[in-house]
Amino acid sequence: MTEGAPVALIVDDSPVNRKLLAKHLESLGIEAREAAHGRDALALLRDGASDVAVVLLDIVMPEMDGYETLAAIKADESLRHLPVIMISGVDELQSVIRCLELGAMDYLPKPFDPAILGARVRASLASKRLHDLEVEFAARQAEFLRTIERQKEELSRFLSPQVAALVSSPEGAQLLAGHRRQATALFADLRGFTAFSEAADPEEVLGVLRAYHASMGARIVDHGGTLEHFAGDGMMVFFNDPVLQEDHVARAVRLAVAMRSTFDELAAGWRKRGYQLGLGIGIDTGYATLGRIGFEGRYDYGMVGQAVIVAARLSSAAAAGQILLAPRTHAIVEDLVDSEEVGELQLKGFSRPIAPLNVLRLRSEAMAPGVTPA
Amino acid sequence: MAELPLVDLGVVDALRESVGGDDDFVRELIETYVGEGGDHLTALAHAVASGDAAAAVRPAHTLKSSSASVGAMRLSELCRSIEAATREGRSDGLADQVESVRATWDATLEAFRTEGLAA
Numbered sequence: 001m002t003e004g005a006p007v008a009l010i011v012d013d014s015p016v017n018r019k020l021l022a023k024h025l026e027s028l029g030i031e032a033r034e035a036a037h038g039r040d041a042l043a044l045l046r047d048g049a050s051d052v053a054v055v056l057l058d059i060v061m062p063e064m065d066g067y068e069t070l071a072a073i074k075a076d077e078s079l080r081h082l083p084v085i086m087i088s089g090v091d092e093l094q095s096v097i098r099c100l101e102l103g104a105m106d107y108l109p110k111p112f113d114p115a116i117l118g119a120r121v122r123a124s125l126a127s128k129r130l131h132d133l134e135v136e137f138a139a140r141q142a143e144f145l146r147t148i149e150r151q152k153e154e155l156s157r158f159l160s161p162q163v164a165a166l167v168s169s170p171e172g173a174q175l176l177a178g179h180r181r182q183a184t185a186l187f188a189d190l191r192g193f194t195a196f197s198e199a200a201d202p203e204e205v206l207g208v209l210r211a212y213h214a215s216m217g218a219r220i221v222d223h224g225g226t227l228e229h230f231a232g233d234g235m236m237v238f239f240n241d242p243v244l245q246e247d248h249v250a251r252a253v254r255l256a257v258a259m260r261s262t263f264d265e266l267a268a269g270w271r272k273r274g275y276q277l278g279l280g281i282g283i284d285t286g287y288a289t290l291g292r293i294g295f296e297g298r299y300d301y302g303m304v305g306q307a308v309i310v311a312a313r314l315s316s317a318a319a320a321g322q323i324l325l326a327p328r329t330h331a332i333v334e335d336l337v338d339s340e341e342v343g344e345l346q347l348k349g350f351s352r353p354i355a356p357l358n359v360l361r362l363r364s365e366a367m368a369p370g371v372t373p374a
Numbered sequence: 375m376a377e378l379p380l381v382d383l384g385v386v387d388a389l390r391e392s393v394g395g396d397d398d399f400v401r402e403l404i405e406t407y408v409g410e411g412g413d414h415l416t417a418l419a420h421a422v423a424s425g426d427a428a429a430a431v432r433p434a435h436t437l438k439s440s441s442a443s444v445g446a447m448r449l450s451e452l453c454r455s456i457e458a459a460t461r462e463g464r465s466d467g468l469a470d471q472v473e474s475v476r477a478t479w480d481a482t483l484e485a486f487r488t489e490g491l492a493a
Contacts, residue, residue: 017439060432
């Protein structure tokens with residue numbers, strides 16, 4: 001028999017019937033295996049190496065009859081999808097109906113007609129193949145989904161969680177390609193870091209940066225900010241993208257205040273070791289272009305626009321402990337914060353000076369997220 | 375009802391045709407039938423000896439079926455009637471019927487030999 005020919009198992013206690021069926025199957029290009037009763041058949045099917053694709057099952061047999069065998073096949077998780085064709089005499093139609101109800105796929109009348117045998121066996125083989133394909137497809141799909149989940153999990157370690165989610169979302173491609181939207185940018189960097197990094201051991205510098213990144217990172221996640229990047233002592237966070245946040249300006253301000261207080265706790269420890277470090281923050285809001293920025297091989301999800309530049313310049317200009325808001329940004333959250341004027345600043349690259357405001361504290365009603373007016 | 379032929383040559387021809395005119399195969403199949411039939415007769419005799427009608431159902435059924443496959447129609451019909459009776463639990467006259475099966479079996483083998491289908 002040719003390699004890869006489908007295999008049928010004939011279960012019949014009559015050697016004459018088995019021999020005749022095997023002969024017919026052979027002419028159809030189907031390899032035949034034989035069992036004299038149900039018990040032998042089940043042993044053969046449960047052998048791990050069984051390649052049987054269809055079972056031809058007699059009803060009246062010694063040891064284990066067709067009903068019992070059929071029930072055992074249908075009750076066995078690994079065999080239940082195997083098509084079973086009942087072999088039946090003309091006077092056994094009532095029994096056949098019972099077998100069809102028990103899950104047999106078809107029946108083969110005696111005496112055997114090769115054409116009917118061929119048609120029924122082929123139909124059963126096709127249904128088995130379809131089932132096998134479905135199982136294989138489902139397994140591949142499950143594997144594929146596991147891979148995607150793993151990739152998502154890995155991605156979320158490298159990217160801000162919102163960006164990782166965006167990459168895997170249905171509208172991801174469109175959003176990554178670039179879109180314009182109102183968004184709020186927050187920049188933070190350290191005062192005194194350059195002097196500190198020149199004076200301290202590299203290990204100490206790294207230790208300080210790690211503590212700073214870890215605690216700021218946690219605050220950013222708490223407030224739903226999208227971290228664009230950490231670069232040494234500087235970090236950029238934006239809001240209202242890719243996840244829409246009605247209160248994006250308020251969120252940025254609350255984050256800034258939280259960062260400042262977290263930083264103060266860190267800085268108290270560093271001060272005891274002689275490190276004089278401070279945190280300066282700048283915030284601005286406005287229309288910006290967001291999406292994939294960079295080049296093949298190294299892309300970031302980024303925000304580009306005047307608000308980004310203003311926020312960056314304000315964070316550079318901020319003294320230790322200051323949170324500077326551009327005037328248009330302050331106007332949006334003025335009911336939420338107590339702030340002070342710090343005078344006009346001439347920001348690099350801007351023709352006119354601006355008069356930013358320093359956030360002193362959140363007013364009590366602005367402390368808890370969710371009670372902020374939109 | 376006219377008695378059925380011991381061997382229906384029409385059935386044998388149809389059988390031969392269904393296996394692509396393979397004479398050797400037909401002879402082999404009848405040889406297998408001869409070997410198998412002995413076992414069923416033994417099982418039937420045992421059922422009669424122990425008065426166990428239920429034990430006669432399966433050998434009668436299988437011999438009915440194998441006989442029909444090779445064209446031994448008279449024997450097949452006898453077995454069918456034994457199967458039907460024993461299924462209903464009737465064992466009256468079973469001994470006579472089994473005796474009749476044995477005689478018909480011998481006659482059937484003789485008929486196959488006459489037709490050159492059995493050694």
